[in-house]
Amino acid sequence: MTSQRVAVLKDLLEFIGIEGERLNLVWVSSAEGPRFAKEMTEFTEKIRALGPLNWNYQRAVAVGI
Amino acid sequence: MYDAIKERVKELLDSGEIKGFLALKNDNGNIKPHLYVSPVETNQLSIGDGETPGGARYPLAKILTILLQNHSGERFGILVRGCDQRALKALAAWNQISPEQVVPIGVACPEERAQACACALPYPDEWLEGEQVEPKDPRPVEWEEKIxxxxxxxxxxxxxxxxxxxxxxxxxxxxxxxxxxxxxxxxxxxxxxxxxxxxxxxxxxxxxxxxxxxxxxxxxxxxxxxxxxxxxxxxxxxxxxxxxxxxxxxxxxxxxxxxxxxxxxxx
Structure with a gap:
């Protein structure tokens, strides 16, 4: 159920103009500490690379995004 | 007007087949949902012709869901347009109502209403009043083409x-x-x-x-x-x-x- 919901939500985010990659779903067990750390680090880096949301179109155009 | 619907509702109420009929009522020009429990009331029945034909709509399927929760085992009739029937089917699929408890009486939406709604199915499976209007494709969405x-x-x-x-x-x-x-x-x-x-x-x-x-x-x-x-x-x-x-x-x-x-x- 969650996987279906998240899949739809990703498409929906794209529809309202937000990158789908800003949403991530992974299954990590409590016994997989290092894996959790790896997933989180990778995701944080991905979000950092994407930068803040471009809520303001005029401003985004002005700075040339 | 709507004599076919009124007759059918009277029959259902008289025979005791349904406990009540959920539809709309024209109350001094105001259209509102109403549960008809007596055959004599049915002359006030409205299918939602307000300022425009079929203009007044209410979530009858939602009201019915609540009714059925409070009257388990009873059967109710309900006036359905295309949209109401879709809602009833979806509610049944989600186990919120039992179809055996529901007696739908259909009405096809007038052209003006169907156009205003850009309705994908402006008529139920069966209907007693109204004409079949051409359905519209529900898929196109505004702004999809923008960046x-x-x-x-x-x-x-x-x-x-x-x-x-x-x-x-x-x-x-x-x-x-x-x-x-x-x-x-x-x-x-x-x-x-x-x-x-x-x-x-x-x-x-x-x-x-x-x-x-x-x-x-x-x-x-x-x-x-x-x-x-x-x-x-x-x-x-x-x-x-x-x-x-x-x-x-x-x-x-x-x-x-x-x-x-x-x-x-x-x-």
Missing amino acids: PLERLEVWRGEFEKCIKCYGCRNICPMCFCKECSLESEDVIAKGEIPPDLPMFHLVRAVHMIGRCVDCGLCEEACPASIPLRALYKKVNNIVETRFQFRSGIDQTEQSPLHKIVEPPAAI
Whole structure:
């Protein structure tokens, strides 16, 4: 159920103009500490690379995004 | 007018086949939902002709759901347009009503109403009054062709108009949850207007997966004129593309969220 919901939500985010990659779903067990750390680090880096949301179109155009 | 419907309702009430008939009533020019329990009342029956033909609509399927919860084992009749019947089918698929308890009496929407709604199915399976009007494709969604940045601007502007009145949820025939995430302070902060952007509207949109029957009552009810129908139309399109499912068509088919599947390798 969650996987279906998240899949739809990703498409929906794209529809309202937000990158789908800003949403991530992974299954990590409590016994997989290092894996959790790896997933989180990778995701944080991905979000950092994407930068803040471009809520303001005029401003985004002005700075040339 | 509507003699065929009135006659049928009288028969059903007289024979005791139904405990009541849920429809609309013209009360001195005001159209409102009404439960007809006596055959003599039926001369006041309305199919929703207000200022325009078929102009007045109410979430009758939602009212029926509540009625059935309080009268288990009883049968009720209900006046159904195409949208009402889609809602009833979806409610049955979600186990919210038992079809055996429901006696639908159909009415096909007049041309003017069907056009105004751009309705995908402006008539139920069977109807006693009205003419069959050509259905419209429910798939095209506004702003889909714009670039992402423009879409973000459009939707942010729309969501910002929200006054958090909960009108969209309250009128929705498919909003039947006992507890609502939109009232959970963990999800939506209390006392803020507009509500969290875009959380409030996306939470509702995600909860429309496999539910929304595109009746358009939410958009009609919205005092801020947010194009909610476009948002949920998109949800329906995504669900159809991903899961080959459209809500409100087959009452025996469960929504994709009811099926346990292996999570895809990449989402």
